[in-house]
Amino acid sequence: YQAPEAYVQTNVVGTQNVAAACLRHGARLVHTSTSEVYGTARTVPITEEHPLQPQSPYSASKIGADMAALAHWHSFELPVVVVRPFNTYGPRQSARAVIPTILAQLHSGARQIRLGSTTPTRDFTFATDTAEGFLAAARSEAALGRVLNLGTGREISIGDLAHRLIAASGREAEVVTDPGRLRPGGSEVERLLSDNRLARELTGWQPRVTLDQGLRETSAWVAAHLDAFAPGRYQV
Template sequence: MDSPTRRRVLVTGGAGFIPSNLIRHLLEHTAHDVVSLDALTYAGNLENLADVMSHSRLEFVHGDIRDADLVRDVVGGVDVIVNAAAESHVEKSIREGASEFVTTNVEGTQILLDAIRETPIERFLLISSSEVYGTAERDPMDEEHALNPRSPYAATKAGGDRLAYSYWVTYGLPIVIVRPFNNYGPRQHPEKVVPRFVTQALAGEPLTIHGDGHASRDWLHVDDTASAIEALIEAPLDKVAGEVVNVATGVDISITQIAGLVLEAVGESAAGTVHVDERPGQVDRHIGSTDKLARLTGWRSSIGFEAGLERTVAWYRDNEAWWRGVLGRVGVSSS
């Protein structure tokens, strides 16, 4: 049997939640060299990579995907790009508008795409989002589901998603568009619902539920997402180039159920729940079809929610200084 090809993989946004876990996964489970590029905005935290920063196969570059000269230099030395850099704070996009989200999620993607027009690479994986679909019109949502983004953040993710697709159609670039459903796990910014619930519960504060809590999502542990991305890096290019693929579990769980499971997992110190105003642009339901990615690569989710939540709660319990530090930097309480 041939040995796997060793590649040099650029992971943009590498100090963020999904990409830092992906980098750790690639260093542990493959022979690839990894370049991490990150501008270190609010979501980029070098502590997310602290345990691997000295790894012999990891190079860290402090920079912005909107810096065209830097991007050209970095892209010239890699085989694969996983573009996971993004402004992803949904409530910030609602509160402040789309400006920063457009420049990173759309214009930053465009700069990377133009760089690989000049310097060809083996493949380019764009980490899009299930948020581009909006509320489910059918069950489960497959890759042909209409795009109906319901927040400025989601709209900019849809813009980058479709821009990448157009570069495959127009220029024949080796583009793969990856739409993960709702990720959770270690090192996730506490503005997201699962770590927000977990940190609130660990702090003995009530869990804040937007609206009545009926909204449901397909919850995907970040280690599953990392293994799916690895599968797409390793798959024969002719099977995946030009494809859009969901990364999902095929199961949805409501916000109210999540809150109950978090309270149960944390135990006696938790202080119940409190309902707050519904967030504008709320998506009612997300549940992803898993069939296409399984057909193309054989990948399916292997981490059930309760097992993944147990691991997640344990990580936040053991890393209180990390999440309190993050909350302190953004100037908010755990609620």
């Protein structure tokens, strides 16, 4: 929201540059999209045919990037697969994401966990599962020219997630809403829940790490690397 032009340059122009380079060098392109391109779910679970809704400058730029990548498949026969991860999380995730935000507050001793809206739901996929999905997409001839969702097919609200993280951390805290962390009303994506059947069918991929397993591993990593976070500051 603070630098929308930078997202256009990085995601749209950047994808055009990468696709052109792949074309020159005879490389296959596995393009990273995002579930954010779907916006708030109109129907669930979300298939790859769900309408694209640019509810933020970021999602708009990723929609443009997806189209640039696929245009190279249609126009130049560049081997392209578009992969749409649903809320990847795990050790080493950016401090501005919701899971490390909550864990950093917990492991710093906070008794109140400050969040934006707690009602939206997300489909959280552990980093190793997402990585395996990318590798499976890269190996699959059947996936060329296609869009694939990488998600677990399960959703959880941010509020319920916070309570699961409190349990995973072994701490005690309450969840409070911080108005400064709320997104603009029209841009808040209220529900994301993947339909991952196409990825399963075309690549043989399936997620393996349960949410509780992933949260415990991520909690342990954040606790061991707390100096990498600024728990009292909202990361933008």
